[in-house]
Amino acid sequence: MAEKTHQAYPIAPANGYTRSDGESLVSEDELKRKKRIKLYTYIGIFIVFQIIVMTVFGLTVMKVKTPKARLGEISVQTLNSVPATPSFDAMFTTQIRIKNTNWGPYKFDAGSATFLYQGVTIGQVVIPKSKAGMRSTKKINVEVSVNTNASPSSSTLGSELNSGVLTLTSQVQLKGKVELMLIMKKTKKASMECTITFDLSSKTVKALLCK
Secondary structure, eight states: OOOOOOOOOOOOOOTTTTOOHHHHHHHHHHHHHHHHHHHHHHHHHHHHHHHHHHHHHHHTTTTTOEEEEEOOOEEEEEEEEEEEEEEEEEEEEEEEEEOOOOOOSSSEEEEEEEEEEETTTEEEEEEEEEEOTTTTOOOEEEEEEEGGSOOOOOHHHHHHHTTTTEEEEEEEEEEEEEEEETTEEEHHHHEEEEEEEEEETTTEEEEEEEE
C-alpha cells in the first residue's frame, strides 16, 4: 500500500501580505531617521533655552547698577535759632544708607556727608570705608552738628528764621567698586542730595526729600 505524503505550506500572514527583506530595511531606516529628527529637535530646544537663560542672566545678574546713598530718619537733639543775629545751631542723629541692588558687594572708600545752607558748608561728618553686601543696604549711624559760624550772616537767613522754618541741604558722593562673580569689578559712585526742612517751633524735621 502506497504511503501518503504530506506537503508543508508556509503560513500566510493574517492580512494576506508578506513583507520582503527590502521593506524591512526601509522601515528600520525610517525609524532611525525619525529618532535622529527627534534628537536634533531636543538639541535645538536645549540650545534655545540656554540662549534665553544666558540673555536673562546678562540683563539682570551681570548688569551693574549704580548704588544709591540716602539719609535715614533724623532725630533732633538740639535746635537753637536767633533771628536777630541771625544765627542757628543744631545737633541731630541720622543714618547714611548705601543701597546696593547688585548681585555682588559694593566696596566703597572713605568719604563724607556735607551739610549746607544756601551752598555754604555748615557741617560735615566722616563716612568710613566699608561695604554694602549683595542686594542689601549698609546703614551708618552718624551724629551731625551744624551751625552758622562758618556761614556769613545774611538777610535771607534772618527772614527764614523769622518764618519758623529752616531749610538745609546735604550731599554725599562715595567712590567704590561693584564686584560680580569674583572676577568682574566695575567702578561706581554712590551719590546723594537731600533737602531737610526743620520746624523751628517744634524743633523737629518737617520734611526730608532725597534724590
